[in-house]
Amino acid sequence: DTEVTQTPKHLVMGMTNKKSLKCEQHMGHRAMYWYKQKAKKPPELMFVYSYEKLSINESVPSRFSPECPNSSLLNLHLHALQPEDSALYLCASSQGGNTIYFGEGSWLTVV
């Protein structure tokens, strides 16, 4: 079983809602990631946190807002999303940049 835990597993939200995805890892990793995956496509990088600081933002729209409260936790705050944002959102972690481990993902549906 993966040691990267994501909640919730499924989320349905309206376009005016505010919701959050949560991720936790207890492997002592210092880098954490958010990826987005659409059907039949590979994961696409959204954000990277290194030592609790945002180090990479892949030009993600501001309706997605990441937060890293501490080295074990990573949140993705969602606001005013569009139906095309419906996807599998994957959290991942690594020690440094190598050997990146993914969680099971959160399935998001925007209605």
Added chain:
Amino acid sequence: QKEVEQDPGPLSVPEGAIVSLNCTYSNSAFQYFMWYRQYSRKGPELLMYTYSSGNKEDGRFTAQVDKSSKYISLFIRDSQPSDSATYLCAMQGSGAGSYQLTFGKGTKLSVIP
């Protein structure tokens, strides 16, 4: 030309067959090479992680890297129905580049009992 090319398949083989999955890449900066297995509606699971050219074996799985040809392979021996999944190759550079994985499109594999 995409940085990483992977035949999306689908690939269908009988149980017990040897499966060969491949990726080619164009970026010489890639130093680390991975294979992930992804079951339907699940997150990617790291199968193999290699650095530099050569072979790495883990049970029924063997990963090969040929940096001179910019070609990587994953072999699955004695394939089982439980191996049915999408296999994603992924690569990364070193230093700051190590935080960014470049994936292939993934190959969907079905192992028929």
